[in-house]
């Protein structure tokens with residue numbers, strides 16, 4: 001007998017963001033404005049460039065393609081616009097070069113009371 005799966009809820013996707021069956025969506029090779037993170041990220045990954053070995057694990061692990069290698073500067077760069085604060089990169093970094101720092105610690109933090117949620 002097959003295992004009974006837990007019932008999953010449904011999400012109401014706004015019509016303008018719904019994707020019809022068979023649709024082709026662009027690969028995440030450039031910034032897509034519709035996916036810019038709103039003001040709900042609560043932590044951001046902060047990098048210690050001294051510890052970073054440029055292994056690119058964060059680049060591979062990030063589901064939102066927020067890490068890029070700057071060849072000229074020889075350092076990793078983080079894209080604030082799209083990071084969701086999921087912390088996957090922090091957990092996957094083999095050198096402990098990434099730390100989760102609360103958004104409220106930053107002047108430009110996205111969790112600001114004056115902004116509507």
Ligand code: SF4
Pocket residue numbers: 047051052053054055056057058059076092093094095096097098
């Ligand atoms: S995973 Fe860590 S060590 Fe590797 S490139 Fe990213 S920050 Fe640097």
Ligand code: SF4
Pocket residue numbers: 044045061062063064065066067082083084085086087088089090
């Ligand atoms: S916290 Fe999540 S979304 Fe942000 S850079 Fe790391 S893996 Fe990407």
